[in-house]
């Protein structure tokens with residue numbers, strides 16, 4: 408068992424709102440909290456807190472408070488921060504929805520989370536409305552931030568002028584958010600994160616990562632995902648930095664926004680690192696303001712990290728974690744330029760870890776020199792989730808009686824406490840940092856009349872990035888092409904979940920209990936064996 412080399416972080420017994428905004432000083436209020444990277448419109452901390460309070464008041468006036476779940480389907484625009492923190496300030500729980508989701512996927516999350524109010528934006532209204540209708544959320548409970556006929560708008564709600572309510576709850580028990588994650592296996596599940604979980608992770612980040620007041624932080628990674636939620640919307644704002652929002656990634660726009668707003672920190676996922684290292688457009692851009700590029704959500708190759716550092720003349724750092732840990736557990740902090748960039752660095756303060764041999768269940772030996780043998784990474788700390796909503800069985804598989812969360816990632820560790828992710832035990836696939844659940848794709852594949860059986864794993868493309876690949880068994884006597892398989896999946900899932908490679912096989916390898924042997928498919932992929 409290992410602990411962080413840094414002193415413990417103090418985790419105050421506060422709500423997310425009070426921790427982030429309760430201590431705003433006079434000198435902070437006129438600081439820019441958020442810049443809309445597209446229009447350049449600025450929101451100060453004073454304005455942001457004012458809007459959050461008004462939204463909380465409008466929600467309270469509608470009877471929304473502790474015990475209610477409010478869904479938010481919205482790209483990265485400044486109003487996301489108002490709504491997200493307004494929901495929490497009112498005492499309700501926010502469930503953030505992937506803005507790429509299909510109406511079916513949205514409806515599943517609305518139903519599973521028990522959401523009764525729903526915020527979205529007009530470009531996403533068709534999908535949101537279809538989902539809302541399916542689950543019985545009426546038009547007056549479906550708020551369209553920028554306005555749409557028949558729906559309340561954000562301006563309507565803020566214009567009512569209600570004061571924020573007095574709410575009381577126990578931050579250690581009360582759910583702040585319910586993001587969705589498939590975890591180690593199966594379909595997406597609601598991850599129960601308390602106010603304390605989120606406050607803790609911000610406090611832990613503050614004691615390690617190194618973002619400073621006055622930094623301008625590019626916020627292109629989605630706020631709905633735990634990475635954007637905690638690191639951008641919570642940690643950066645608590646540091647009194649300025650967020651520069653972008654609703655979606657487009658390289659030319661990304662480079663323009665960095666130059667125009669003099670962004671100092673870029674939080675990215677590895678595919679953006681590939682673009683920064685290789686794309687010709689980068690050579691023409693003014694990236695002289697960039698001090699730090701911080702990557703997370705999927706493995707970062709060491710040579711790629713070097714290439715980015717050299718080309719941008721900046722520091723490249725890496726963080727690791729998962730939705731179930733709020734998410735950050737490990738980082739290469741900016742004050743550790745000595746660490747290998749392909750490692751995930753050290754444990755965050757107040758975080759413990761074990762690296763456990765998968766066969767024997769014992770902690771791996773850590774040699775005096777070099778890295779340990781690989782084992783499953785286990786985590787314990789105040790950022791670890793309460794469990795999965797309404798799914799005790801899935802919770803019990805991941806969280807043991809001693810509070811250890813079994814990540815499903817395979818890591819090594821050195822005697823200096825530097826960790827490296829070397830493999831994944833669980834079936835989860837990360838495509839551009841987004842979660843893709845094989846179970847979801849396999850169900851879609853099995854829905855095709857010409858497919859007898861199917862299994863999906865992650866494989867690497869030529870840039871070393873993970874993509875979903877389907878192994879398909881065709882029904883006897885049927886004719887099916889790889890393109891037809893991919894088109895069928897694309898019709899039923901969000902764009903990031905598409906199957907991007909297909910191989911036809913005779914039989915899907917399975918255990919006697921009928922579980923897909925993904926390990927065998929990975930071996931087959933690695934060796935090119937047609938066994």
Ligand code: 4UW
Nearest residue numbers: 588634702703704705706726727728729730734735828842
């Ligand atoms: N290297 C290898 C990594 C890495 C990784 C994540 O969608 P989720 O549940 O959560 C995330 C969290 C991203 C994140 C955490 C902490 C942090 O500092 C940061 O950047 C600043 C980003 O993506 O997926 C969790 C799974 O994603 C893989 C790993 O398999 C993990 O269980 N993963 N980060 N640096 N793999």
